[in-house]
Amino acid sequence: MTTTSTPARRLPALTPDQAQGRARELxxxxxxxxxSAGEMVSTMANSPAMIEGYLSxxxxxxxxxxxxxxxxxxSLAVQEWxxxxxxxxxxxxxxxxxGLSESDIALARQxxxxxxxxxxxxxxxxxxxxxxxxxxxADVAEVRAHGWSxxxxxxxxxxxxxxxxxxxxxxxxxxxxxxxxxxxxESDGADES
Numbered sequence: 136m137t138t139t140s141t142p143a144r145r146l147p148a149l150t151p152d153q154a155q156g157r158a159r160e161l162x163x164x165x166x167x168x169x170x171s172a173g174e175m176v177s178t179m180a181n182s183p184a185m186i187e188g189y190l191s192x193x194x195x196x197x198x199x200x201x202x203x204x205x206x207x208x209x210s211l212a213v214q215e216w217x218x219x220x221x222x223x224x225x226x227x228x229x230x231x232x233x234g235l236s237e238s239d240i241a242l243a244r245q246x247x248x249x250x251x252x253x254x255x256x257x258x259x260x261x262x263x264x265x266x267x268x269x270x271x272x273a274d275v276a277e278v279r280a281h282g283w284s285x286x287x288x289x290x291x292x293x294x295x296x297x298x299x300x301x302x303x304x305x306x307x308x309x310x311x312x313x314x315x316x317x318x319x320x321e322s323d324g325a326d327e328s
Contacts, residue, residue, distance in 0.1 A: 146308040148177035157183040161190060175221070175301065178308045189300060196297050199290040204233040205253055208243035209260045209294050215244040216264060219302035220312045252281040256291060263295045 151163035158180040165172040172180075179186040199206065207230035214222040223244070230240050239248070246261050248254045255278050262270060278288055304310075 144309040146178050146181055148174050149180040150177070151180075154180040155183065158186050161186050174310050175305055175308075178310060179304065185304070189304075192293070192297050192300065196290075196293050199293065200284070200287050201256075201290055201294065204230065204235055204239075205256065206294055207233050207235060208239065208248060208253060209257055209291065210298050211240060211243035212246045212257050212261055213264055213295055213298040214302055215246070216261060217299065217302035217306070219305050221305045221310050222298065222302045224312045252283070255281040256283060256287070259288070260291050260295050263292055264299065 149158075149162065151159055151166055154162045161183075162172055162177065162180045165176060171177075176186065176189070179189055201209070207226050210226040211223065211230060214226055227240055230243070235243070242248055243257065246257055248257055259274060259278050262274060275288060279285075
């Protein structure tokens with residue numbers, strides 16, 4: 136009989152009193168305004184640069200032109216590829232809140248959509264993640280042919296980048312689904328996934 140064990144936490148979640156420098160200020164502000172910061176952000180506080188960079192990128196990506204439900208589909212496809220169960224669970228929950236059906240979520244996790252326009256953008260996101268050196272004129276032409284603007288095309292890289300940052304961080308830190316890392320809101324509405 137084989138048993139699977141949960142990997143140990145590799146990096147500790149910090150309280151504002153334990154964090155140093157700018158991380159202390161940022162974490163204290165989040166906790167003061169929201170009551171808690173969540174496992175991922177509290178763990179990112181081990182590095183002032185990491186927590187500040189994450190918060191800045193997350194806030195910036197709130198201003199994308201990609202519709203929220205589609206942004207969650209992109210995130211689901213990317214997190215499925217990365218393998219972060221914590222982020223995947225967070226984006227499944229956020230996707231439901233944005234109106235995605237269970238079928239939409241399942242298709243997004245498979246890297247597609249019933250809507251050809253959305254499927255083209257999801258495919259681009261996965262190529263940005265998995266094969267950025269192979270991106271070419273045809274990839275951009277394909278999404279433009281589906282009516283996506285240059286702004287949205289550029290923002291796909293930001294959505295992918297944010298998901299890679301959070302997914303890789305959670306995996307490195309050993310944050311597992313169900314430990315609080317998948318909770319959504321922290322400071323200024325930045326997603327914690």
